[in-house]
Amino acid sequence: MEQQSVSLAKAGIVSSLPARTSVVAAANPIGGHYNRGKTVSENLKMGSALLSRFDVVFLLLDIPDESHDRRLSEHVMANRTGKGRTSSATVTRTSTELETSILLQHSTVPLSERLQVPASESVDVIPACLLRKYISYARQYVRPTLSPEAAKTLQDFYLSLRSQSHSADATPITTRQLESLIRLTEARAKLELKEVATKSDAEDVVEIMKHSLAVTYSDGLGNLDFERSQLGSGMSQRSAAKRLVNALHSHAQRTNQKQFDLQMLRSIADKMNIKVMDFQGLLNSLNEQGFLLKKGPKLYQLQTI
16 A cells, blocks of 8 residues: 555564555445534544545545436446346436536546446446456556656646645645555556556546545535544534643643643543533544644643643
């Protein structure tokens, strides 16, 4: 994953092992329902360190949509009537306008629209055995490189992301995102057995990444919150975290005390009327963001004083 290697440094042994694999994972939210007021990490109860290793994250929400529901029902009915098992399938639906995210600045024809099959067009299904051979050949023999135009496209998008993450509460944009863009662009070119990844490949990947970021930044009301961290606390805890850190600052300045046990932290939170559903999760978030340093099972040290 990521750098395609795993570094080990335990018991005096330092080594690097190859990990040339791709991981596609699916997870259900806790409680069976995705809460847009929380982050992806909070909904899945997955560690932020593990979640940050994935290049892109997509939310598959069951939102009523006429166009999507029609396509899904046609697919199910085609399978039930036996049409899905034939060598070709005919799509019979009327074209509808697609809703575009306010985060995305689409090209003339968005990628999502280009991937759709036009109405009444016959589609030849690729046999599974041929698809396996194609993927195996691409993985073994195709090693695409970035063209200067593709590299410039990825660099411009990365710099634009960096310029939007000024706040300390925002999701950190690091070179990890740039490496993800490069890997996805090379994979996009490898899909067509190209030796060089072109600008169009980079533009497709940029649009995919924008869509992934849009669903994680969205607050569920159609608005985008760029201070909403994908890995840290969600909207419900962000203001509470600021108030708790400010209260700890004030307490540390008065008493010259930098370390707090769990009982004292809860007491300070109660005095400030800070109420969150998961107080331990709030402390873990502050620990991950560097405001608190966990010194023991129930002991934390203030780091920003």
